Amino acid sequence: MEFMISIPQFYADGEFDAATFGAYLERVEALGFDSAWTQENVLAAMPLLSPIETMTFAAARTERLRLGCAVFVTTLHNPVHLAKSLSTLDQLSRGRLEVGVGTGGRGRMFAAFGVDSARFVGQFTEGLELMKALWTQPRVTFDGRFWQLDDAAMEPKPFQKPHPPIWFGGSSPAALRRAVRHGNGFFGAGSTTTAQFAEQVQAVYATLAEHERDAAEFPIAKRVYIAVDDDPARGRERINAALTRIYGHRSETIEAAAVAGTPEDCVRELREVEAAGAQRILCTHLFDHAEQLERLATEVMPHFR
Template sequence: MRYAISIPQHPADGAFAPDELRRYLGRAEELGFESAWMTEQVLGAAPGLSPLETLAFAAACNERLRVGCAVFVTPLHNPVHLAKRIGTVDQLSRGRLEVGVGIGGRARMFSAFDVGVEDNLVRRFNEGLQVMKALWTQPEVDIDGEFWQLDGARMEPKPFQKPYPPLWFGGSKPAALRRAVRQGDGFFGAGSSTTARFAEQVPVVRAALAESDRDAADFRIAKRVYIVVDDDVDRAQRRMTEALIAQYGDFGKTLLPVAACGSPDTCAEELRAVAAAGAEMILINPLFDSADQMERITAEVLPQVS
């Protein structure tokens, strides 16, 4: 089992502390975490740092830890700009970037991103990914698409990793899971989905891998887990619920069942279930007291899981 850790990314206005993040990432590297991850939220009531800029900072704080975002809602991005920014951070990190991509839902302020509500998000997603992959791998790109047109376009330098950084796909429906196998390098189960739901998704992914001509060993499966270790179960559940509401709004009121809350033994049991469901990497995601939680989870929980 491999473990990743979330990057604290929700400082209040003016409260970001660079030295604290440096120490946190250095300690994550010392503790043996494989990678550190963020989410993307451009608009919303909760404060949130932009991922690529923060990941560039994070990569400069250490030499081994891989850094990633799960996920970029790519239909809301111009793929040319996103390809350039991703390639740049991959160069700056010397090939330690991981990239999650997803279509996202329709409950978004599309007008803020110059995306029409009538646009087919799946087609926009697929074409945007085609544009990015072409710019990362081809010396000159010609695309006459539905949404983007490129004529003799060149982009240098290419990403440090060849052909490009690993692409993790989000999503939950069977079509999205099969798309991950066709176009990506891994599937990332959402933190807002239960372990039971994840256990239903993994067989779909594995069936698609079996039907494809690719080596299943080259495709990874991961799950984000919101977690808090606290011997006071009521306090753990109360604080987790508050944190989920802060992140997801009213939807967060229903999300406590997705989280691992309580004693080290209880949290370890939850993580063992995630591993049994098929996760090859678990993203440990405290939503508060991140540094303290990382220490407790590493010392008291993870040794019981693997």
């Protein structure tokens, strides 16, 4: 099992402290986590630092730690600008970048980003195709429905060849098929229960077989909202309250997907996520970040190694 950890991003105006944030990142690396991950949500009442800038800060404070975003809603980005930013970050981090992508689903405010809500899936797929071309081809001529380039060059290319690993989020059958056709791995959402995730994993493996892709070279990950607390009822109450703030409403499904309780409780539930098909688990704590980091590293992770 490979353990990943979330990078805290929920800071209201005036709350961010660079020294504390930097110390957290350095401690993540020292404790042996394999990677640290951000997320993206541009328009929301809950304050959230943007992922690229956050990962850039993290790259400057660490040396080994891989850095990712699960996920960029790439439909909302100009693919040329995003390709350039990610290529630059991969160079600055010396090849430590992981890129998660997703369409964002139908509930997004597409009009705010100049995206036609009737064609967002096509725009997502074409944008990803263009990003890959810019990352791998010396000159790009591209005649798409949404973007056109004529003998254009983008340098430098990413440090990783041919490009950083591309993880796909999503839960619908169509999204899972896109993950296999266009991605390097699948990332289950934190709002997805373990039972739902197990079904998604089986669908991914079936599609891999259809496309004659080696499942051993297509990793499966799952975000898990988690709270380690010696008082299970208190831990559950706190994580449910945090999830309500993040999602803007209470959801029994999302709460059921979260893990809260004693270290033993957390190990047991993470074992179930592992049995459902997760080879990597992204532990996402929502409060007491430094304390939760230490408890996960010393009381939970050792049971999986």
